Amino acid sequence: MGDCEGTLTLPLNSSHVHTLLLVTNRFHMLLHSTALCFMFYYRVCFLFQHPHTRESLLFPWLLVFASEIILSFIWILGRAFRWRPVSRSVFPERLPEDDKLPGVDVFICTADHTKEPTFEVMNTVISAMALDYPPEKLYVYLSDDGGSSVTLHATREAFKFSRLWIPFCTRYRIKTRCPKAFFSSSDDDDSDFVRSSVYMEDKTQIQEKYDAFKEKIESFRENMAISRDDPAINVKDHPPSIEVMQDNIIDEADNGKMPHLVYVSREKRPSHPHHFKAGALNVLLRVSAVMSNSPYILVLDCDMFCNDPSSARYAMCFHLDPKISSSLAFVQFPQKFYNVTKNDIYDSQLRSLFTLQWRGMNGLKGPVLSGTGFYIKRVSLCGNLTIKGTDLTQLKEYFGSSNEFIKSLMQNYTSDSVSGGNALLEETHLLASCKYEISTKWGQEVGFLYDSVVEDYLTGFILHCNGWTSVFCEPSRPQFLGSATTNLNDVLIQGTRWYSGLFENGVNKYCPLIYGPSMMPILQRLSLLNHLEEVLITGGTLHKWMNEQRIWMMKSITCHLYGCLDALLKKVGIREANFLPTNKVADDEQTQLFQMDKYDFRASSIFIAPMLAVITINICCFLGGVYRAVFVGDWDKMFVQFFIAGFIITVNYPIIEGFFKDKGRISVSLAIRVIISTMILLGCSKLICYVS
Numbered sequence: 001m002g003d004c005e006g007t008l009t010l011p012l013n014s015s016h017v018h019t020l021l022l023v024t025n026r027f028h029m030l031l032h033s034t035a036l037c038f039m040f041y042y043r044v045c046f047l048f049q050h051p052h053t054r055e056s057l058l059f060p061w062l063l064v065f066a067s068e069i070i071l072s073f074i075w076i077l078g079r080a081f082r083w084r085p086v087s088r089s090v091f092p093e094r095l096p097e098d099d100k101l102p103g104v105d106v107f108i109c110t111a112d113h114t115k116e117p118t119f120e121v122m123n124t125v126i127s128a129m130a131l132d133y134p135p136e137k138l139y140v141y142l143s144d145d146g147g148s149s150v151t152l153h154a155t156r157e158a159f160k161f162s163r164l165w166i167p168f169c170t171r172y173r174i175k176t177r178c179p180k181a182f183f184s185s186s187d188d189d190d191s192d193f194v195r196s197s198v199y200m201e202d203k204t205q206i207q208e209k210y211d212a213f214k215e216k217i218e219s220f221r222e223n224m225a226i227s228r229d230d231p232a233i234n235v236k237d238h239p240p241s242i243e244v245m246q247d248n249i250i251d252e253a254d255n256g257k258m259p260h261l262v263y264v265s266r267e268k269r270p271s272h273p274h275h276f277k278a279g280a281l282n283v284l285l286r287v288s289a290v291m292s293n294s295p296y297i298l299v300l301d302c303d304m305f306c307n308d309p310s311s312a313r314y315a316m317c318f319h320l321d322p323k324i325s326s327s328l329a330f331v332q333f334p335q336k337f338y339n340v341t342k343n344d345i346y347d348s349q350l351r352s353l354f355t356l357q358w359r360g361m362n363g364l365k366g367p368v369l370s371g372t373g374f375y376i377k378r379v380s381l382c383g384n385l386t387i388k389g390t391d392l393t394q395l396k397e398y399f400g401s402s403n404e405f406i407k408s409l410m411q412n413y414t415s416d417s418v419s420g421g422n423a424l425l426e427e428t429h430l431l432a433s434c435k436y437e438i439s440t441k442w443g444q445e446v447g448f449l450y451d452s453v454v455e456d457y458l459t460g461f462i463l464h465c466n467g468w469t470s471v472f473c474e475p476s477r478p479q480f481l482g483s484a485t486t487n488l489n490d491v492l493i494q495g496t497r498w499y500s501g502l503f504e505n506g507v508n509k510y511c512p513l514i515y516g517p518s519m520m521p522i523l524q525r526l527s528l529l530n531h532l533e534e535v536l537i538t539g540g541t542l543h544k545w546m547n548e549q550r551i552w553m554m555k556s557i558t559c560h561l562y563g564c565l566d567a568l569l570k571k572v573g574i575r576e577a578n579f580l581p582t583n584k585v586a587d588d589e590q591t592q593l594f595q596m597d598k599y600d601f602r603a604s605s606i607f608i609a610p611m612l613a614v615i616t617i618n619i620c621c622f623l624g625g626v627y628r629a630v631f632v633g634d635w636d637k638m639f640v641q642f643f644i645a646g647f648i649i650t651v652n653y654p655i656i657e658g659f660f661k662d663k664g665r666i667s668v669s670l671a672i673r674v675i676i677s678t679m680i681l682l683g684c685s686k687l688i689c690y691v692s
């Protein structure tokens with residue numbers, strides 16, 4: 001970056017503290033904590049009461065006090081997000097000229113072509129190739145964990161199509177460079193040339209090519225499905241395969257330069273752990289190191305396309321800023337989704353997380369890594385040679401046996417081997433083999449970390465512990481758009497995976513309260529602990545608030561519970577780590593229900609049963625309360641019971657509705673079983689109360 005410093009006079013970015021929000025937040029914190037102090041004082045006073053009253057009320061006192069302590073603790077954890085909300089702006093026009101910009105490698109992961117529609121994955125690939133960045137400095141790597149010939153074939157087609165698509169986008173300054181989004185967008189065309197007839201002609205032409213491209217992928221997919229007996233077999237067992245896309249149709253398009261596109265399918269064997277997405281990213285880290293070795297890396301999930309081509313330049317406004325670049329590890333963009341509805345009944349967009357918490361952490365050490373849509377510095381993942389020493393045997397203990405890879409860590413290493421010969425291809429096969437990582441530090445100290453299925457969170461957290469910082473960049477037009485999970489079953493499976501991963505981190509050596517002593521300010525730790533825990537009401541409607549309350553309750557009694565269980569079972573070795581990718585194939589009926597804000601209760605019964613039980617308990621309590629209030633006259637005692645049960649029933653009314661609709665209904669036999677057993681349990685506990 002040395003050569004850029006001289007040319008920079010004006011700052012590349014600026015940050016803005018939301019003073020009003022900061023003041024109101026802190027004032028509210030002051031009020032709330034004063035109230036908490038009074039409450040604790042009141043509770044403690046109880047200890048000095050007459051021994052007789054004290055003894056008879058000790059048990060309820062203990063229960064209430066314990067829950068108050070827990071709730072206050074959770075409240076305190078959430079404060080850090082509000083301590084110093086900051087937003088940032090960038091000035092990409094002040095960046096150095098194109099030939100001085102550093103290279104960028106884009107990593108895209110896909111795992112399973114039956115759950116992740118190939119055509120959509122290709123759209124992500126094309127949108128990344130069409131980023132507004134010097135093409136000779138842009139390398140796109142697609143990791144295919146499924147090793148599927150459908151994906152490989154589609155990648156070749158995508159490369160061909162992008163030869164036409166990219167020049168079209170640059171010529172007409174198109175902003176929406178994901179072809180699918182561009183052609184399906186119902187709102188106005190975003191090109192400045194809408195009125196020009198040449199543009200319209202070109203558009204029709206490219207649309208034809210696009211349709212043909214789509215058709216090819218679909219028909220190949222169908223043919224493969226017919227011809228192959230069991231495509232699932234080699235998903236878990238296949239050799240490495242790497243292919244650099246070559247173009248031989250130069251005459252058809254402009255002769256402009258194209259970004260490189262590389263297909264990588266790492267070796268997978270049932271006998272070797274493959275570490276899910278983190279494993280795939282580490283293979284890409286190694287393979288790309290000997291091919292392009294760009295200093296910055298953009299990571300994308302296959303379901304998250306580039307919605308605006310400027311993200312690379314925006315990210316460089318931070319990475320090339322001499323004031324912060326030395327400690328800056330990554331620039332994180334928010335995860336936004338194109339398929340959520342206004343009410344978003346499952347809170348698929350995780351609004352509180354991405355609108356509030358990340359912004360709050362922006363004012364501290366920066367947001368945690370959120371898996372997709374971030375530009376990370378290669379050095380922060382692969383360590384610095386100066387730190388590890390230059391002894392070759394020691395280096396090999398860290399990075400594995402490849403000399404070529406170790407050379408790539410040296411500062412002035414250049415490789416133009418994307419187009420390189422056979423020796424290089426062999427080297428990349430070694431780097432993508434599953435034996436390569438054995439007795440190295442990959443996944444523990446090098447690359448993306450393996451200790452958790454929320455590899456993103458863990459990796460980001462450890463980077464912060466090691467003194468790196470991050471920034472959150474949130475331009476008004478979303479840079480990346482993904483598909484959110486839009487059915488209850490997937491939302492809960494995903495939630496369980498996240499809670500399992502997060503809980504795992506809470507109970508292992510990486511627990512934010514104890515790990516990484518001096519490097520992390522205490523506020524940063526607090527905000528990490530409360531990750532995902534927030535329910536709040538910023539700028540949302542009452543309706544939205546109800547939705548968030550409901551999905552929070554649903555998740556608390558399912559995902560949180562199962563996630564913790566899962567993590568504990570893994571810890572004692574009864575369960576193996578697992579990462580079920582979410583299903584991205586849109587089922588028409590499911591999508592329709594989601595669009596209409598209707599819950600789809602055809603979820604696994606382990607998710608539905610706890611919800612039914614909770615609703616049953618609350619209805620019983622409510623009715624019991626009414627009975628006692630009317631016949632016994634306990635009005636004042638019953639108020640709290642009324643209120644809480646009534647609230648829970650109101651919020652969860654859609655579950656009751658779930659019995660009576662025609663689509664996405666709750667299974668009746670399951671409901672009968674759960675309701676009867678809950679009532680029996682309730683009856684028993686009542687009996688115990690009477691007896692004692």
Ligand SMILES: O=c1ccn([C@@H]2O[C@H](COP(=O)(O)OP(=O)(O)O[C@H]3O[C@H](CO)[C@@H](O)[C@H](O)[C@H]3O)[C@@H](O)[C@H]2O)c(=O)[nH]1
Nearest residue numbers: 109110111145276277280301302371372453454494581582
């Ligand atoms: O063995 C695997 C499993 C998954 N993936 C890829 O990982 C990505 C994320 O998987 P997805 O099913 O979309 O999971 P989500 O729950 O939507 O992902 C969120 O949560 C993950 C951590 O659990 C993060 O890695 C993601 O970035 C974040 O978007 C996808 O591109 C998958 O293809 C692999 O490459 N290999």
Ligand SMILES: [Mn+2]
Nearest residue numbers: 301303483582
């Ligand atoms: Mn996803």
